[in-house]
Amino acid sequence: MFLRTESFRGFLQFYPVVSAIVAFQIIIWLIVGLVPGLGEWIYTMGVGSNLMISQGEYWRLVTPIFLHAGFGHIIFNSFSLILFAPALEQMLGKIKFLVVYFVAGIAANILTYLVEPSPYYLHVGASGAIFGLFGLYLFMVFFEKRLIDPQNARLILIISVIGLVMTFFRSNINVAGHLFGFIAGFAIGPVILKNAQPFSPWKNRRKVKDNDLGFDPNRWNKKRYRYKPYLKPILFGLLIILVLLGVISGLF
Numbered sequence: 335m336f337l338r339t340e341s342f343r344g345f346l347q348f349y350p351v352v353s354a355i356v357a358f359q360i361i362i363w364l365i366v367g368l369v370p371g372l373g374e375w376i377y378t379m380g381v382g383s384n385l386m387i388s389q390g391e392y393w394r395l396v397t398p399i400f401l402h403a404g405f406g407h408i409i410f411n412s413f414s415l416i417l418f419a420p421a422l423e424q425m426l427g428k429i430k431f432l433v434v435y436f437v438a439g440i441a442a443n444i445l446t447y448l449v450e451p452s453p454y455y456l457h458v459g460a461s462g463a464i465f466g467l468f469g470l471y472l473f474m475v476f477f478e479k480r481l482i483d484p485q486n487a488r489l490i491l492i493i494s495v496i497g498l499v500m501t502f503f504r505s506n507i508n509v510a511g512h513l514f515g516f517i518a519g520f521a522i523g524p525v526i527l528k529n530a531q532p533f534s535p536w537k538n539r540r541k542v543k544d545n546d547l548g549f550d551p552n553r554w555n556k557k558r559y560r561y562k563p564y565l566k567p568i569l570f571g572l573l574i575i576l577v578l579l580g581v582i583s584g585l586f
Contacts, residue, residue: 335421335482335483335486335533336417336418336421336486336489338416338417338420339535340538344538345416345420348420348424348538349419349420349423349424350428351423351428351431351432352415352416352419352420352423352431355415355419355435355460356412356415356416358400359400359401359402359408359411359412359460360408360412362376362400362401362402363401363402363408366401376401377401377458379397380393380394380397380398380400380401380458381394381397381398381401381456381457381458382394382395382397382398382443382446382447382456382457382458383454383455383456384447384450384452384453384454384455384456385453385454387447388447388453394443395440395443395444395447396436396439396440396443398443398457398458398459399436399439399440399443399459399460399462399463400460401458401459402458402459402460403458403459403506407459411459411460411461411464414464415460415464418464418467418468418471418493419431419435419464419467421533422434422467422470422471424533424534424537424538425481425530425531425532425533426526426527426530430526430530433522433526434466434467434470434519434522434526435463435466435467436463437466437518437522438462438463438465438466438467438469438470438515438516438518438519438522439460439462439463439466439515441462441466441514441515441517441518442461442462442463442465442466442508442510442511442512442514442515442518443457443462443511445510445511445514446462446508446510446511446514449510450510457508457511459508459511461507461508461511461512461515462508462511462512462514462515462518463515464515465497465511465512465513465515465516465519466515466516466518466519466522467519468490468493468494468497468516468519469515469516469517469518469519469520469521469523470519470520470522470523470526470527471490471494471519472490472491472494472516472519472520473519473520473523473524473527474487474490474523474527475487475490475491477523477524478523478527478530480532481527481530481531481532481533482532494516497512498512498513498516501513
């Protein structure tokens with residue numbers, strides 16, 4: 335469910351929405367960092383600013399989702415999306431996935447504006463939207479067990495706990511955004527998960543016609559379990575890398 339075994343081309347084909355979000359935020363980050371003038375204008379006009387929002391610039395409740403403060407920040411959020419968002423895109427469909435992502439991200443920004451007292455408070459990042467995805471997964475763990483197997487449920491619990499703990503112990507973190515994004519994702523669960531189907535890697539298999547050249551009807555039996563012994567160590571290795579990237583992001 336969370337172990338990405340697709341090729342790059344396959345990932346783009348099977349998860350176009352996640353691919354587009356990751357590509358767009360990386361492109362914006364590169365422009366901000368490498369293109370003088372234009373990059374500065376994009377960041378200035380898009381950053382979440384309590385003062386500017388209070389003066390009617392309400393687009394700033396959306397644009398911070400696509401902006402990031404540094405290398406560690408963009409890597410951590412992009413890596414999180416690549417690992418954990420594809421399953422939801424398949425389970426929910428493109429439109430519902432976008433609804434969850436933006437509802438959680440915008441809710442996190444709105445509530446950040448409401449609870450942060452300083453008019454000079456600034457924030458950027460997709461973390462509120464990403465925590466919304468974890469909130470939705472947690473709703474599955476407790477109330478829609480048919481959608482997630484026990485092993486992945488344990489993994490989500492571990493990641494959720496680590497993410498929430500790191501929220502309070504790392505500097506320069508939008509604590510309100512993380513918490514409210516998580517709550518928004520959890521709260522939308524009863525509506526958005528209606529008619530959702532469990533993730534299935536077999537939906538991503540290319541259909542092969544019987545008359546295809548070199549067709550071997552037994553090839554899946556030969557390859558199906560070849561990588562199975564390595565799944566658990568690889569998955570937990572990726573989890574450790576994700577945590578380390580989160581720690582490193584606080585240093586940049």
